[in-house]
Amino acid sequence: MTVILVDHQERRSRVAELLTALGASVIEEHLPAGDYVLSEQVAVERKTAFDFVTAILQKRFYAQLQRLKAIYSRPLYLIEGRQLYGLRKVHPNFIRGALARIAVDYGIPILATVGPEDTAELLYLIARREQQDRQQAGVAAGVSEAGLPRGYKKAVDLRGQQLQVLEALPLVGRTRAQQLMAHFGSLERLTAATEKELAQVPGIGPKTARQIKKVLTSLPE
Numbered sequence: 668m669t670v671i672l673v674d675h676q677e678r679r680s681r682v683a684e685l686l687t688a689l690g691a692s693v694i695e696e697h698l699p700a701g702d703y704v705l706s707e708q709v710a711v712e713r714k715t716a717f718d719f720v721t722a723i724l725q726k727r728f729y730a731q732l733q734r735l736k737a738i739y740s741r742p743l744y745l746i747e748g749r750q751l752y753g754l755r756k757v758h759p760n761f762i763r764g765a766l767a768r769i770a771v772d773y774g775i776p777i778l779a780t781v782g783p784e785d786t787a788e789l790l791y792l793i794a795r796r797e798q799q800d801r802q803q804a805g806v807a808a809g810v811s812e813a814g815l816p817r818g819y820k821k822a823v824d825l826r827g828q829q830l831q832v833l834e835a836l837p838l839v840g841r842t843r844a845q846q847l848m849a850h851f852g853s854l855e856r857l858t859a860a861t862e863k864e865l866a867q868v869p870g871i872g873p874k875t876a877r878q879i880k881k882v883l884t885s886l887p888e
Contacts, residue, residue: 699738700739743778746780
C-alpha cells in the first residue's frame, strides 16, 4: 500500500480525493513543512499558479522553503496551472527570479502540472516509486508501523524541539511560540529579526518583542 501524508489545509483541493481514487492510503495531518509527504526523504510543497504568485509577494514564502529544506533531504516544489505570467500584475522577471531562487539558491527541483488530476497522478507515481524501490532494495520503505512516512516523525520531533525553545522565552508560551514559528519559519530567522519585526507578529506586541530580543541578544553579566 502506498501511503501519502496530506496537510490538513489541502482538504480544500481535489488532489487528496484523487489520490485516494488512485489507490493511495491518504492520511490527513498537520504537517510542519510541505503539503504532501511521499517518503522519508521526499515532501512536496504544492501551489496553484495564482497561489504561487501570491506567495512570492509575502514574507513567509522563503520561510516555507527553509522549513522544507531543513526537514527533508529531497524536497520538491510543485506549481499547478498552465498560466503563470500575467497574474496579479506581477512582472514576469519577478516570477522568474523566485523560480531561480527556489532551484538555484535552495536546490529544490520545480515540478509543473496542468491541474489537480495531473498533480495527483504525479504525486502517486513518485510516492509509489519511492516506497516500492526502497522495499526492493531491502530498505525500510519509508512507512512506519503506524502507516506514516518516517520523515514525518523527524519533522514533528524537530518542530517540537523548536517550539520548546520558543516557549521558554519570557511572555511567550505555546500559542505565541506557534505564531512566531509560523511567521519566521526558523529559529535562525527569528533570532535575526529586529524588535519591530517581532512586534508585528499577531499576539506579540512591543512589550513581548522587547523581552524576547533582550533574552536572545544580551550577554550574561
